[in-house]
Amino acid sequence: MGASNQSKIRVLVLIDQLNVPRWINEIISFIQNSSHFIIIGLVVNKAPKAADNTNGYRILRKVDRLTFQFNPNPFDRVALSKELQNDVLFVSPKQKKFSDYFLNEDIQELKSLNPDVILRFGFRILRGDILNIAPLGIWSLHHADNDINRGGPPGFWEVINKEPVTGVTLQRLSEDLDGGTVIGKSFIKTDYTSFNRNQAALFWAGVELFKSKLAALAMGELTVFPNTGDNNIHFPAFYSHPLYKDTANIRSIRYGVSLAFRAIKRKVEDILHFQQWSIGYSIKAGLETSLFRYKYLTPPKNCIWADPFLVEDTTGIYLFAEQKYGSKPGEIVCFKYDAVTKSFEFIDVVLKEPFHLSYPFVFELNERFCMIPESGDNKQIILYEAQNFPFNWQKKKILIDNIAAYDATLHQHDGLWYMFATVKTNEGLSANELLHIYYTDDLVEGEWKAHKMNPVKHDVRGARPAGRLFNFNGKLIRPGQIGAHKYGFGIQFFEITELTPQAFKEQPVSEIKPYWRKDLLATHTFNYLSGLSVIDVQKLIRKF
Structure with a gap:
């Protein structure tokens, strides 16, 4: 087995075979590439495993996987590195119904390796002395929120029950099924039409949580x-x-028919209808919290206007937003507030690139207007500067390169610039789940450093930014998107109670959900400036 190295955290890995699903290999590779850990051995289960699932469920799962594929597939099998395969112990635990008990001689051999922590990626329910031989215990993923879902199959019942989110729980195992000490949780938006896609997204979220x-x-x-x-x-x-x-x-047959009906219904809705974003605004001295009072700017029929941001200069108040026609990339447009009509007048497209742009975070820096639009699909966070405001935006600098970051939002706090954005650290993740923070002492020339706690949030219900941070009655407020039960469903407001390069804490204080009009589907950006509140809303409109 593995050589001793007391300066590193000693890790023992439990698996069922040496060819493991890709999601397991991703975690093991992370440990191998870290200077803080050493894998002291693999423990492979030789005991026969009974079929985990009923025939009906297996057939339903196979049909779902063929119909709704997910890339990259976390369940594709890959061989572990040859280096690891040199340190393998094969064991045959005693099996009792659903549980596995390690034999005493195996327990003694594993104890002699002095593991600090054991990671479980195989076997069945573990019970007995194996739970206590490592000081940090056995870590295992339960692919559900263990507060509301214990048992299995993973990511299935949330789809059937139409739960808005599906959780994954990392826990230290105990004798209580899925009731061990919780180390952390992550939440994704439930995919209502395919539990294969839901499972795949859930397993990738579990990988990032574990890492x-x-x-x-x-x-x-x-x-x-x-x-x-x-x-x-x-x-x-x-x-x-x-x-x-x-x-x-x-x-299983009944559930399969129900899922097929959901998929067909959604396809028909996509053919007949268009989900259109438009912009609401209200004029009031202070925050307008009664959403039914907002007036609206409605785009052309095959177009959306979303992500409104406000700025003011000596010539007036300007509103910047995303404009997108059909499947074309998004572009940035500008409106100007007319104090006489108390409305906004469309000016023009002011920024366009070959790649998609949205979420135009506009701000003033050194008496010049700058913008950081969302360009996550281009894997860059780009700072633009207006040469002739509000027109002629030129690239000033790539702030962070090679990063799939979404809705970058800046805030200056205690002498530092902080950038909030969701980041896709894995192609299997959505853009809405993992909130990262970066900081620098100089926005343009400084080095952007990753926050010590990144990702600071693992939750589709508030991770992705939904507007600029603002102070209200001495409290620092961060708007975040509620990304379930659909993308951009609502806005959660958080009070940030601690923000340093080493620490971050926030707590929910209020929320907006699209309930004030019957035709609304979602709302996902809010901003406020000089007596003007702006918000975007999504409606379902007919294509024909």
Whole structure:
């Protein structure tokens, strides 16, 4: 088995075979490439495994995977590196119904390796002494939110029950099924039409959660409490939901028909209707919190106007927004406020690139107007400067290169510039789940450094920025998108209570959901300036 190296965190890995799903290989590769860890061995399960699922569920899953494919597929199998395969222990645990118990001789051999932590990527439910041989215990992913879903299959019942989000829980295992000490959670938007796509997205989210918590452990930023019932810290949480199991064969057919009907219904809606974003605004001394009072700027029929931002100069107040026609890339347009008519007049397209642009974060810097539009698909965060405001925007600098970052939002705080953005650290992730922060002492010439806690948020319900940060009654407020049950569904306002290069804390204080008009589907950007509040809304309109 592996050689001793006391300066590193000693990791033991439990798997079912040496060819592992891609998502497991991603985590193991992360550990191998880290200077903080050493993998001291692989423990491979030799015991026969009974079929995990009913025939009905397996057939339903196969049809779903053929119909709704996901790329990259986390379940494709790859061989672990030959270096790791030199340190392998094959074991045959004692099997009891759903549980595995390691034999005493195997327990003693594993103890002799002095593992600091054990990572479980195989076997069934583990019970017995194996749970206690590593000081940091056994870490395992439960691909659900263990507060509301214990059992399995992963990512399935959330689709059937039309839950807005699907969670994944990283926990230290205990004797209580899916009831161990929670190390962290992540949440994605539930895909209502395909549980294969939902599962795939969920497993990739679990990879990023696992990696971030391992990194936090290596940096000394994570405390993993022992499993002692209530951890001697909190009153224990009761689990009052069912223990979920595979669906029976006949019910699988019924669920399959239901999912097919959902997919067909959505396809018909896409053919007949267009989801159009438009901009709402209100004139009031102070924040206008009664959304039914807003007036609207409505774009042409095959067009959207979204992501409104406001700035003011000596000539008036300007509104910048994304404009997008059909499948063409988004571009940035500008409106000017008319104090006489108390409305906005369309000026023109002011910034266009071969790639998609949206979310025009406009601000003043050194008496010049600058803009950072969202260009995540181009994998750059670009700073533009207006040569003849509001026209003639020229590239000033690429602030961060080779990054799939979305809706970059700046804020100056305690002498530093902070940038908030969601980042796709893996092609299997959406652009809405992982909030990252970067900081610098000089916006243009300084080096943008990653926040120590990145990603600071693993939750589709508020991670992605939804407008500029602002101060309200001495509190720093950050708008974030509620990305479920559909993209851009609503806006969650957070009060930031701590913001330094090493720490970040926020708490929800209010929210906006699209309930004030019957024809609204979503709302995902809010901004405020000089008695003007702006918001965007999405409506379903007929194509024909």
